[in-house]
Amino acid sequence: MNRFHVHLNVSNLDDSIRFYSQLFASAPAVVKGDYAKWMLEDPRVNFAISTTGRAPGIDHLGIQVDSGAELVELGQRLDAAGSTVVPEPDATCCYARSDKMWTEDPQGTRWETFHTFGDAVTYYAADSTCANDGTSCSPTAPAVTPDSARAGGCCAPASACC
Template sequence: MRVHISLNVSSVAESAAFYEALFGAPASKRRDDYVNFRLDTPAIHLALQQGDSQAGQGASHFGIELPDQDSLAAWRARLDGAGVAFAPEDAAQCCYATADKLWLTDPDGYRWEVWVRTGEYAEMGATRVTAEASSAACCAA
């Protein structure tokens, strides 16, 4: 089973390069106006097609939850090595949980959170995405 996400992007080539670096894997299918990633880890089918980018039009962000701190450290090292910009957020208090996170933004402004849950939190809290996207809560759908 895979989650499927389809995004309109302003440049298929630029977005494909970003997601290849994000996932550490090549695209599964590549055409001039379309690219997809069918991955087992994370279990996702991400399709990118040429079109009007609609970042911020209802989706707060997308996320990849990792199992442990070692996995987060490995993602951080891989993204650093690939030259992908990210903003770390340690000890975030959001969505009734605490977490260590990496925030990334793709070429069209779609926000991605790579994170590991570290504990429970008694309140909804807030996280970096709320400060950077004022109309969205950290866990809004």
């Protein structure tokens, strides 16, 4: 079953943890010095917050899937929607290891689709080409054109990453 994902940038992690813990009537499933995540069942959402240097507010939205096959299917749907799809295989981000695909909707809202398959001890990989600003896992904008992204199909990397 898919899970909706929301990631917010916050200015004060402790205050935000208190607020969202009350709102969700649940403590976060993961808490780090710069990050917290709730894996809620009602509503079914992966809700994450972080203090990683970006302006407070919505960082990105997404859909978390349970398998690689579901990620491929979702990538095909994104490709059919006409968006540039930027694959990010074996990414270390948000204290997890995942295969991801990034895109933007027509308004410029960033969308992350991903399948998580392991934990990580860092927020992002220090050598990640996607940590463009050194503080975030998500690319700020696709570095590939729609044509080059589709050259090998929706899920074929056009470059090493971003």
